[in-house]
Amino acid sequence: MEACGLSEQPSRSRVFVAGVLDRVPARAVPKLRRIRVTRFGLVLRIKILPGQDFLDYDAATERLRHAWRTHDVYVRALKPGFLEVRLVGYDVLRYVVMPRKLPAAELLKVPVALRSDGALHLRDFRASPHELVIGATESGKSVYLRGLIKGLATQPVALVGIDCKWGVELAPFARRLSALAYTPEDAAELLDVLVEEMVQRYELIRASQGLGAGVAVEEITSDVWGLPEDVRPAPIVLIVDEVAELFLIANKADEKRRDHMVTQLIRLAQLGRAAAIYLEVCGQRFGSDLGSGATALRAQLTGRVAHRVNDEASAKMALGDISVRAVGAATQIAVERPGTAVVGLLSGGWARIRSAFVSLDEVAAVCADTAHRTPYIPALADFRMQPAVLPTQPSKQTV
Template sequence: MTGGQVAALVGLALVAGGLGWLKWKRPGWYWVGFGWLVTVVRLLWTYRSVMEACGLSEQPSRSRVKLAAALDRVPARALPKLRRIKVTRFGLVLRVKTLPGQEQLDFDAATERLRHSWRTHGVHIRAVKPGFLEIRLVGYDVLRRVVMPRKVAGSELLKVPVALRADGAPYMRDFRASPHELVVGATESGKSVYLRGLIKELAKQPVALVGIDCKWGVELAPFARRLSGLAYTPEDAAALLDVLVEEMVQRYELIRASQGLGDGVTVEEITSDVWGLPEDIRPAPIVVIVDEVAELFLTANKADEKRRDQMVTQLIRLAQLGRAAAMYLEVCGQRFGSDLGSGATALRAQLTGRVAHRVNDEASAKMALGDISLRAVGAATRIAVERPGTAVVGLLSGGWARIRSAFVSIDETAAVCAEYAHLAPYIPALADFRPRQTVLPVQAKQTV
């Protein structure tokens, strides 16, 4: 072997080693540079065989059979037509025209076989329009190292990105479409990080944030500059919920008074929620964040039971009627089950959004995701301990997806809340509950 050949082999080994290192340490860079080309070639080369092996091909049409017979050939089976291949930062997006008689469920049943055949990390199917499907191939594990895009299309009032989905798309928390949400997760599961990311994004909008943190405020107190109201104890929470319900009633009175229904009122001016009111009289949206809902259900004596029943009743009223008044609930807890007490199931039924991080018991996962999909319950119970921030969510379009929140520190969220403190709307009813800033004395270190 000549010196030139040895040098070439060494160069090839170094290139292969570099690509392997890049694929492991920087999978996103590897995909953008090389991975997409390899996957596209493999896809085009094996498309027919994979479709036939996965049972997604059909018998040829009569015209094809007759033509093949005239040419003395064996007619090929009909395949779903591959209309378009789009390369993205995370994978490939295929536009496929289905065959007559096929539906999305046929492709959903073959997602694992497609994933292994094309050697991708994940396959997600979505119906675009009748007769067309979008197959999203994920080239690598985008949830291993979450990097949220700097600019997210579709962000608007009460619609903010809070996590990254397994298919590479940002997960948007849309309060207008899903007014209330239940978030469950065990200790160190990433539930608090999810909540910080939500507060961080909402703090940049003219939205009133109200917190109920019965852990003496250790979770929500650092964001006090941006909060319009905060309750530290169950006693304060009971009073705050009463005020919120009264505020909701006053907003309904405003809607009813603004409807008018007189001779001079046009059909376009009639509304059944605050969003149809003129901007000059429209009240600010309120997002109520309950950090540990189980603390509101716990009782020690008869007096606590009476207060508990009152609080749960007010929470259910807010969940049932708050949407039209632009009042929304974000209910969080380490666990949530019917054994919490009377009203737990009724409250859960009103919480449209569901997010389940790693939980310690299957009952909590079933309580959150059982009415969405049993597969989603199983996925929530299999979240690894070393993947904090990973969760399973119910989608507004139906079905479920895996997400993972990018790490957001308390300092980062507190800094954003302080920067946008001027956006906190003034709501007279919540003036008594607005947290007051206190400066703790700093004890000087003693010198020896």
């Protein structure tokens, strides 16, 4: 601690005792309160000295890493005067191994990746309703999305997909999807239906609030989660794969449709949380040059995940309002480390994560096994995609 500049001048009493004993007074150092051993290293609970704060230790993490000869050091504030220092002994993200004992399953909360400090990264839709996920080709963005779908497939959640790559990414999961649009024209119609569904849910909330006389205050609600379970609609997660395709235009007619789609998407992002409609917007790149509404849409997407990107502008668009260091970390992700990403944390910081590899057939099998759990939403019935049956080839007869 002294070598890393985290000690303080000794107190007067210590100087007096050292003078009486004819010794050099030792500098005051933070006090170690607790040590916990994990499979990744050590977790220290430290009581800091008066006059110190979290930023002093956060700025010294690189010095502490070399002084303790560990792979990495992470600091987290616990309460006033106490910090948690996590020492990681090796590169946790080199080979991602998810913990055997995962947290108890909760609605709309899915473990999707492992953080560089050894902690589990959870995608919590209730805490962060909407998320932006960007990443170049072969960056691991699709694997992240598969892990998310795999976790949501086992829950009573309606999954809705917009995949303008003719459905090649989301069509394998069609048995579990409540709706799927794979052309911009279908996407425009589906967004209109979702906005209408959102309006109907708001009308249900207003009708169920019960503001008449004799109604208890705790029974009044402003979102669907306060409704009784027998009338509460199923939550909807809208997954948009390759959002840039919704912004592209070729003529004036496309421009009008594009503006309408973006407007509906922004409305869902602004008002969907209370109606239990959540967005997962993915794309290879995302910038203001996509067109009108891109910046407004990004402002509504609280969660940010940036995989390896081809341009710094996309990293700034995703992480620029979180941390400059996070933007630099996103642009330094190596090509040979697919699945690695930089994520904005709900606490306000950022962290490196890496998704565990999930194969396409594995997720498709889970979706097929959980097809019976697909909530029925009448407004989305027309967009339910039926698995295609490939034509059989005539067999060659041998003479």
